[in-house]
Amino acid sequence: MATKYIFVTGGVTSSLGKGIISASLAKLLQARGFTVTIQKFDPYINIDPGTLNPYEHGECFVTEDGAETDLDLGHYERFLNTPTSQANNVTTGRIYNHVITREREGAYLGKTVQVIPHITDEIKRRMLLLGQTGEFDIVITEIGGCVGDIESLPFIEALRQLRWELGVHETAVIHLTLVPYLRAAGELKTKPTQHSVRTLSEAGVQPDILVCRSEHPIPAEMRKKIALFCNVKTNSVIESLDAETIYDVPLLMRKEKLDERVISKLKLPHRVEPNLDSWKEFLGRLKNPTAEVNVALVGKYVELPDAYKSIIESFVHAGSANECKVNIKWFQSENLNCDNVASLLKDMDAVLVAPGFGERGFAGKLEAIRFVRENNIPFMGICLGMQCAAVEFARNVLGLEGAASTEMFPDTQHPIIDMMEDQKQVTQMGGTMRLGAYTCELKRGSKAYSIYGKAKVTERHRHRYEFNNRYLEAFEQAGMIASGINPDTGLVEVIELQHHPWFVAAQYHPELKSTALTPHPLFVKFVKAAINYAKSK
Ligand code: GLN
Numbered sequence: 310m311a312t313k314y315i316f317v318t319g320g321v322t323s324s325l326g327k328g329i330i331s332a333s334l335a336k337l338l339q340a341r342g343f344t345v346t347i348q349k350f351d352p353y354i355n356i357d358p359g360t361l362n363p364y365e366h367g368e369c370f371v372t373e374d375g376a377e378t379d380l381d382l383g384h385y386e387r388f389l390n391t392p393t394s395q396a397n398n399v400t401t402g403r404i405y406n407h408v409i410t411r412e413r414e415g416a417y418l419g420k421t422v423q424v425i426p427h428i429t430d431e432i433k434r435r436m437l438l439l440g441q442t443g444e445f446d447i448v449i450t451e452i453g454g455c456v457g458d459i460e461s462l463p464f465i466e467a468l469r470q471l472r473w474e475l476g477v478h479e480t481a482v483i484h485l486t487l488v489p490y491l492r493a494a495g496e497l498k499t500k501p502t503q504h505s506v507r508t509l510s511e512a513g514v515q516p517d518i519l520v521c522r523s524e525h526p527i528p529a530e531m532r533k534k535i536a537l538f539c540n541v542k543t544n545s546v547i548e549s550l551d552a553e554t555i556y557d558v559p560l561l562m563r564k565e566k567l568d569e570r571v572i573s574k575l576k577l578p579h580r581v582e583p584n585l586d587s588w589k590e591f592l593g594r595l596k597n598p599t600a601e602v603n604v605a606l607v608g609k610y611v612e613l614p615d616a617y618k619s620i621i622e623s624f625v626h627a628g629s630a631n632e633c634k635v636n637i638k639w640f641q642s643e644n645l646n647c648d649n650v651a652s653l654l655k656d657m658d659a660v661l662v663a664p665g666f667g668e669r670g671f672a673g674k675l676e677a678i679r680f681v682r683e684n685n686i687p688f689m690g691i692c693l694g695m696q697c698a699a700v701e702f703a704r705n706v707l708g709l710e711g712a713a714s715t716e717m718f719p720d721t722q723h724p725i726i727d728m729m730e731d732q733k734q735v736t737q738m739g740g741t742m743r744l745g746a747y748t749c750e751l752k753r754g755s756k757a758y759s760i761y762g763k764a765k766v767t768e769r770h771r772h773r774y775e776f777n778n779r780y781l782e783a784f785e786q787a788g789m790i791a792s793g794i795n796p797d798t799g800l801v802e803v804i805e806l807q808h809h810p811w812f813v814a815a816q817y818h819p820e821l822k823s824t825a826l827t828p829h830p831l832f833v834k835f836v837k838a839a840i841n842y843a844k845s846k
Contacts, residue, residue, distance in 0.1 A: 320505025375745025690814030
């Protein structure tokens with residue numbers, strides 16, 4: 310079967326959830342036996358989101374092959390249970406970079422290089438790339454931003470061209486809009502949808518299906534009206550109500566028959582009904598918890614939960630696995646100090662110290678770690694959180710005054726965390742950290758080993774600093790052991806406290822590999838430890 314292409318565009322406003330709709334549709338098609346992947350095209354000029362502050366764009370999701378990507382790729386992986394790669398996230402910056410580099414190489418043979426056809430050709434080439442691997446029956450392309458934005462125009466134009474080139478049954482366009490409810494008028498309003506479809510049509514793209522986000526059910530009459538004004542069939546006006554969790558959306562879209570509309574438009578073989586049994590089991594456990602815990606998330610971007618998207622979702626997966634409601638309590642690390650930490654964290658059943666960069670909030674993280682270490686409260690540290698755990702231990706247990714990471718304190722006497730050797734020559738910012746999947750060997754008999762149940766794992770990374778092995782012996786003698794090591798470089802990947810019920814910290818990011826149907830063992834066991842701690846109180 311030749312690969313079919315589905316495009317998801319958005320109008321009216323951003324944040325309508327194109328990523329979740331794309332992932333949910335992909336899930337339904339996958340559950341019918343199709344192989345599906347999703348890619349995201351982002352209209353900004355950065356080559357990738359790696360250099361963006363989390364406040365700008367939320368978390369930066371890292372793929373197995375070490376690409377720094379949009380957080381929507383995290384949703385794709387969490388829903389589909391299949392890894393994405395560099396090819397799944399393309400930005401305007403990457404497109405232009407490629408075209409301009411080729412221009413300097415003389416590849417355009419003296420021609421004037423223009424948005425049409427050179428930029429649009431490059432967009433089309435990338436839109437087709439994953440389909441050409443032969444691995445996928447269906448490629449879903451989510452186009453970031455809103456139709457009508459100046460920066461999304463080349464993407465919409467490339468999509469217009471591609472539809473003609475590939476043929477009507479090879480592509481489907483799903484347009485996501487908003488049907489707002491005006492409380493004063495007591496009515497749902499279709500005009501924004503009409504306008505946004507008109508904008509898309511003016512660019513030469515007629516959508517096949519409309520997914521209408523709404524806070525209230527859209528009555529049949531109104532769907533008819535939208536269909537009439539927007540040139541789609543009434544049964545292709547799909548309602549997307551706010552869901553209790555994002556993991557409900559595949560089932561809601563199934564109810565609305567989004568998958569059937571797509572199958573009929575693309576003339577796909579009508580295979581089996583989607584098998585969503587394991588998905589429903591996951592949801593069943595999630596919604597019927599038998600326990601409840603409070604987990605503190607200590608970080609410096611807590612005002613914007615999107616900055617910790619994958620961690621939050623990992624707790625959802627682990628919560629379901631434990632049939633436990635996990636309440637995440639946010640703590641701005643800047644606000645924690647030795648005087649208030651005990652009273653602020655006293656009701657917590659576990660504490661996670663988050664990844665991050667820079668000095669702001671560093672001291673507060675150390676205070677949180679000292680508190681949980683001394684009080685036997687379950688603790689997990691991720692990346693910077695692990696580095697903080699090492700520094701805290703060095704200062705307060707080994708008595709190494711001023712011990713620090715050279716990221717925050719370049720002149721420290723005790724560089725417990727230091728820049729990796731091969732990072733010292735790096736001058737460019739984007740894409741130059743230690744990124745992506747590396748192997749980690751777990752020490753037999755350690756907590757990490759018992760958590761994973763195996764000796765060799767691969768996990769994803771994003772960092773420039775590492776544990777300084779000069780201090781390892783002193784650490785281990787005092788009860789903090791390196792239970793995970795990279796076999797090729799000797800880099801410390803996991804540290805854990807021997808005389809503590811649950812104190813495990815990783816240099817890598819377990820949250821990037823947790824999915825709905827494969828919750829990450831570290832999170833699963835961490836939540837379990839929180840449940841045990843809550844019971845013991
Ligand atoms: N800033 C630290 C480093 O670069 C930790 C990075 C992170 O938490 N992702 O090593």
